Amino acid sequence: MYHSNFAPDMENMVASLRNAGLQMAYINFFLTDFDNFCMDSFPDAVVLTPEIAQAWIHSAVSESTTHMARRVRTMKYIGKYQQSLGKTSYIPDCIIKCPPPEEPRLFSDEQLAEFFQTVDTAVVATKTFPYNDIVLPVLFRLVYCCGLRTSEACNLTVDDVDLARGTLTIYRSKGFKDRLLFMSDDVFSLCLGFDDLYHRILPGRTGFFQPSTDRIFYKNFNISKFFDALIKKTSFCGAPGKKFTAHGLRHLFAVQNIRKCAESGEDFMNWIQYLCKYMGHKNICSTMYYLHMTSQLFPVYSGKLRLLEEGIGVAYVEE
Secondary structure, three states, rough: OOOOOHHHHHHHHHHHHHOOOOOOOOHHHHHHHHHHHHHHHOOOOOOOOHHHHHHHOOOOOOOOOOHHHHHHHHHHHHHHHHOOOOOOOOOOOOOOOOOOOEEEEEEOOHHHHHHHHHHHHHHHOOOOOOOHHHHHHHHHHHHHOOOOHHHHHOOOOOOHEEOOOOOEOOOOHHHHEEEEEEEOOOHHHHHHHHHHHHHOOOOOOOOOOOOOEEEEEEOOOHHHHHHHHHHHHOOOOOOOOOOOOHOOOOOOOEHHHHHHHHHHHHHEEEEEEEEHHOOOOOOOHHHHHHHHHHHHHHHHEEEEEEHHHOOOOOOOHHH
């Protein structure tokens, strides 16, 4: 995989990180770049030094804060791993703070209804994706109604959707966490009807939302592209503000659940704990952030939710 003198340590480090359950989505890109840099500029080096680390960090083409933070973090991983092997490796002590992400833009009730009406009537099938008009109305509803990440919906297999019990099993999601989700009666009925129809169109398929005989799963960028195309057909396309995203359907699921809790007067701590597990959050702080989003979207609940938010740690939700 790598070719510089750092190759053995980097390959073993990546294996160790993955065995610990870290996905490290960005790490291969930066390690490959570092590997090429060392082959060109420090071909004899075997241990990370301040000179090597700082030279590579500042050789970045991009000046974005996130990019620089990831370069520093990559050097820290290598330095710490080599030190664990007894080598006198350098670990950068600087921290580059990334600004908090903008809050996602969520549909109003009226916009949500119009979006799904558009999904039902305006999806165009193509040669590459010949069954989009059948699949996308169900896929987008499942993302919204079960609070799924779009990647989780895309990667569902037929075996992951238990139509006898009415459950979805999400495997190896963010943080390599698995979880079992129970579908509501209407979502279960929707999936049952879809599976019966799609089984006749693609008998023996592997993916629950398999896009064609040639492709088993949709990719995230496919869903984002389809979502953007559908938004362009709505009456609220082009409205000022941050753009709508498919992932916003997952955010809206959480907000609507907190709204329901506020309306019903149910025990909030039990509710939020269940919501945290259902959505596959790492910890409850990520779920708590939706209190703030719910207050902004539905000001009528701000008083109740402010009392719940006091004294609770709040984190930015994943985007």
